[in-house]
Amino acid sequence: MRRFLNLNVALASLAFAACVTINVYFPAASAEKAADQIIDTVTNGGSAAPSSTPPQSRVAPPAPQGTTDAEPATLQPVAWLGRAAGLALEAMVPAAHAQANANIDISTPEIRAITASMQARFEQLQKYFASGAVGLTSNGLIELRDQASVPLAERAVVKRLVAEDNRDRNTLYAEIAKANGHPEWEADIRGIFARRWIQRGAQPGWYFQDADGSWKQK
Numbered sequence: 001m002r003r004f005l006n007l008n009v010a011l012a013s014l015a016f017a018a019c020v021t022i023n024v025y026f027p028a029a030s031a032e033k034a035a036d037q038i039i040d041t042v043t044n045g046g047s048a049a050p051s052s053t054p055p056q057s058r059v060a061p062p063a064p065q066g067t068t069d070a071e072p073a074t075l076q077p078v079a080w081l082g083r084a085a086g087l088a089l090e091a092m093v094p095a096a097h098a099q100a101n102a103n104i105d106i107s108t109p110e111i112r113a114i115t116a117s118m119q120a121r122f123e124q125l126q127k128y129f130a131s132g133a134v135g136l137t138s139n140g141l142i143e144l145r146d147q148a149s150v151p152l153a154e155r156a157v158v159k160r161l162v163a164e165d166n167r168d169r170n171t172l173y174a175e176i177a178k179a180n181g182h183p184e185w186e187a188d189i190r191g192i193f194a195r196r197w198i199q200r201g202a203q204p205g206w207y208f209q210d211a212d213g214s215w216k217q218k
Contacts, residue, residue, distance in 0.1 A: 026182075026185055026188050027102050027104065028188070028192065030102055030103050030104045031104050031185075031188065031189055031192050032192050032196060033103075033104070034103075034104040034106045034176070035189075035192050035193045035196045035200075036196055036200055037106065038106060038111075038115050038172070038193075039193075039196055039197060039200050039201040040200070041115050041119055042115060042118045042119045042122050042201070043122060043201050044119070044122075104176065104180055105176075105179050105180050106176060106179070108175070108179045110175050110179070111172065111175055111176060111179060114168050114171055114172045114175065115172070117164075117168050118165060118168050118169070118172075121161060121164060121165055121168075124157075124161055125142070125161055125162075125165065128150065128158055128161075129202070129203070129206050129207075130203070130205065130206070131146075131149055131150075132145070132146055132149060132205075132206075132207050132217070133145065133146045133147070133149045133150045133158065134158065134162060134207075135206065135207035135208055135209060135215055136194075136197050136198055136201075136202055136206065136207070136208040136209065137194075137208075137209045138194060138208075138209040138210065138211055138213070139190065139194055140169055140173065140190045140191070140193045140194035140197065141165075141166045141169055141170070142162055142165055142166060142169075143162065143209070144158055144159060144162050145207060145215060169193075172193075173186050173189045173190040173193060174186050176189050177189055198218070202218050203218070204218055205217060205218065206218050
């Protein structure tokens, strides 16, 4: 009997673990679409690079097997719990599938204001991206990488623009995570934006920072 009790506990733990895994799912594909929309707005169109994120797939749980008249009475509690766990998983899979296709909300007034601020500043920064003076970093920010290429009279302005843009970028990533009810998603959102700024926002000839910190030209 103790063996059957241990099986019950194991099955219950498995169902609980499945529930926890589903609840913390991060909708990467939706976050990428949201990043592309903001980047296109900021850069007035961007490079329109296609998304590289594969579509999410759904794997259905195995169908629970019912008991038969030949099953011993002592096995029925285990079979019942297994059937219940299977039904619970079936109920959770559609929820996970819906979450995988959920849209990331970027329509809050705060996010719109940050996007507009970055869009207005981009017109001033664009020539410094083109000259290579400013580059895109691997953590979703920008950096004055070649101060010598900026005329002395403009250096203070460029430093201010970079600082202001980085402040907006940091606030943007945190605000998107907060607006969608998951502040813990900030690092994931930042990572997606960092990649899409380079892939979609950067134009040929712009400099970007590789994962190891080295600068490369697109």
